[in-house]
Amino acid sequence: MTENGLPAQGIAWEIEEYLDLNGNHLRINGADSLDLAASYGTPLFVVSAPRIRQNIARLLEARRYHQRLKLCYASKANNLQGVLRVVREAGCDVEVNSGGELFRALRAGFHPDQIEMNGISKTEEELAEAIEAGIYTINLDSPFELELVEKVAARVGKRANVTVRLVAGVGTRSHAGLQTALYTSKFGVSPSQAREMMLRALERPELINLAGLHIHVGSQTPDPEPYVEAFAAMWDHLLWLHGQTGHRLQHINIGGGIPVNYLRDRSQAEEISEDERIMLGASLTAAEMMEQTLKAVRSTALDAGAVSLLDDLEIVMEPGRAVIADAVTLLTTVRNSKFRPETGEEWLLTDAGYNLMLSMVMYHWYYQTVNASRAAEPHTARYRMAGPLCDGGDVYFDLHGGHHLPDCRLLPEGTKVGEVIAMLNTGAYTISQMTAYNGRPFPATLLVESDGTIEVIRRRDSYEDLLLNETW
Numbered sequence: 001m002t003e004n005g006l007p008a009q010g011i012a013w014e015i016e017e018y019l020d021l022n023g024n025h026l027r028i029n030g031a032d033s034l035d036l037a038a039s040y041g042t043p044l045f046v047v048s049a050p051r052i053r054q055n056i057a058r059l060l061e062a063r064r065y066h067q068r069l070k071l072c073y074a075s076k077a078n079n080l081q082g083v084l085r086v087v088r089e090a091g092c093d094v095e096v097n098s099g100g101e102l103f104r105a106l107r108a109g110f111h112p113d114q115i116e117m118n119g120i121s122k123t124e125e126e127l128a129e130a131i132e133a134g135i136y137t138i139n140l141d142s143p144f145e146l147e148l149v150e151k152v153a154a155r156v157g158k159r160a161n162v163t164v165r166l167v168a169g170v171g172t173r174s175h176a177g178l179q180t181a182l183y184t185s186k187f188g189v190s191p192s193q194a195r196e197m198m199l200r201a202l203e204r205p206e207l208i209n210l211a212g213l214h215i216h217v218g219s220q221t222p223d224p225e226p227y228v229e230a231f232a233a234m235w236d237h238l239l240w241l242h243g244q245t246g247h248r249l250q251h252i253n254i255g256g257g258i259p260v261n262y263l264r265d266r267s268q269a270e271e272i273s274e275d276e277r278i279m280l281g282a283s284l285t286a287a288e289m290m291e292q293t294l295k296a297v298r299s300t301a302l303d304a305g306a307v308s309l310l311d312d313l314e315i316v317m318e319p320g321r322a323v324i325a326d327a328v329t330l331l332t333t334v335r336n337s338k339f340r341p342e343t344g345e346e347w348l349l350t351d352a353g354y355n356l357m358l359s360m361v362m363y364h365w366y367y368q369t370v371n372a373s374r375a376a377e378p379h380t381a382r383y384r385m386a387g388p389l390c391d392g393g394d395v396y397f398d399l400h401g402g403h404h405l406p407d408c409r410l411l412p413e414g415t416k417v418g419e420v421i422a423m424l425n426t427g428a429y430t431i432s433q434m435t436a437y438n439g440r441p442f443p444a445t446l447l448v449e450s451d452g453t454i455e456v457i458r459r460r461d462s463y464e465d466l467l468l469n470e471t472w
């Protein structure tokens with residue numbers, strides 16, 4: 001057995017006591033996926049509570065390198081109340097990105113101290129809600145936002161905890177749209193403005209508690225170096241501020257981006273371009289990231305006589321996909337098939353498309369396909385696959401032939417209409433980004449427990465729900 005509970009041999013997608021076989025069927029924490037599909041219909045999201053807990057426990061191993069580590073689950077990755085509850089009970093705090101996510105987090109039982117807020121265009125109302133609640137911190141995205149928070153704090157009559165979100169010109173090997181610490185990105189405050197902004201934040205201590213610094217280098221970051229660079233930039237600012245004013249920042253937030261290995265099964269890895277392969281198959285852990293990051297900073301802290309500043313610091317991390325991506329399986333049924341004589345290709349048309357997996361078209365995200373009805377059989381036959389939407393872009397491959405995704409998916413010979421396909425690792429940026437395009441009601445979501453308990457945490461929408469809030 002390897003670390004992460006993966007089998008050393010056997011079916012590559014198997015995860016001990018989580019994803020395995022029930023005869024020829026895919027089983028999820030003991031539940032037969034075909035029974036789930038038959039009882040609840042497809043498309044159907046199935047969330048594994050034990051896997052969420054395992055993922056959080058693994059992330060918390062980073063405490064080996066710094067005990068004062070605060071883990072704030074990036075709820076944008078999947079903000080269902082049932083998921084937030086499991087996350088909270090597993091000892092993880094939460095990151096929110098809007099008034100709506102703040103509302104969700106509070107409703108899910110998080111204490112205000114456990115909540116930090118990001119956001120690039122926060123409204124005064126959202127800021128007022130955060131300040132009134134008394135959350136851990138609000139990450140400020142510009143000098144303008146500092147003025148806004150001061151104004152709102154004065155109106156609310158309560159002091160606001162704030163953090164300066166830096167952008168430090170740090171690149172990663174992820175998608176351009178998932179890199180958020182470049183000067184060309186829309187996020188954060190430039191170093192040339194941050195120092196003045198921090199001094200400005202100290203001018204009204206009755207309204208503003210300048211609590212920390214933040215950088216999020218981006219999502220699915222395969223290497224430790226960007227984190228090392230980002231932390232060093234924040235540390236430099238922290239030391240400067242301390243030297244100038246004596247002010248001790250309470251935390252440094254190193255952001256999210258710990259990657260998920262979407263290519264545990266390498267059977268189609270070679271069909272994806274090299275850049276994507278490196279990114280999607282990344283295995284960097286939070287502990288490795290923290291070890292390397294702190295090794296670099298500790299020596300500068302020693303030189304600067306600032307070891308106590310480092311030891312007293314709370315380090316915040318905001319992982320999203322590393323908590324939830326591989327804890328969810330999307331079950332979809334093949335509803336149509338066809339043979340195209342001109343190209344010699346077999347097509348399978350499912351009931352789940354980019355309405356449920358937006359990243360598949362936006363970033364050519366790879367989700368592994370397993371025939372849940374015949375999971376034990378060799379997956380060697382090639383099929384063009386596509387979703388149900390009336391949009392030629394709703395396909396499981398790279399429409400532009402750029403090999404960002406495999407052209408065909410490998411499934412058992414003779415895969416046919418009525419069989420259930422499992423899309424693995426579909427927990428992050430799927431449910432929270434789904435749309436009802438083409439009049440397709442949102443699917444149900446189940447939460448499975450290791451003792452066999454199955455809970456519906458989101459009911460399937462009805463046709464009536466499609467009309468919700470329309471006035472005519």
Ligand SMILES: Cc1ncc(COP(=O)(O)O)c(C=O)c1O
Nearest residue numbers: 074219220256257318319320321
């Ligand atoms: C500010 C911030 N923090 C954390 C995250 C979570 O990233 P990930 O899901 O890759 O861990 C995101 C998402 O990109 C983000 O924008």
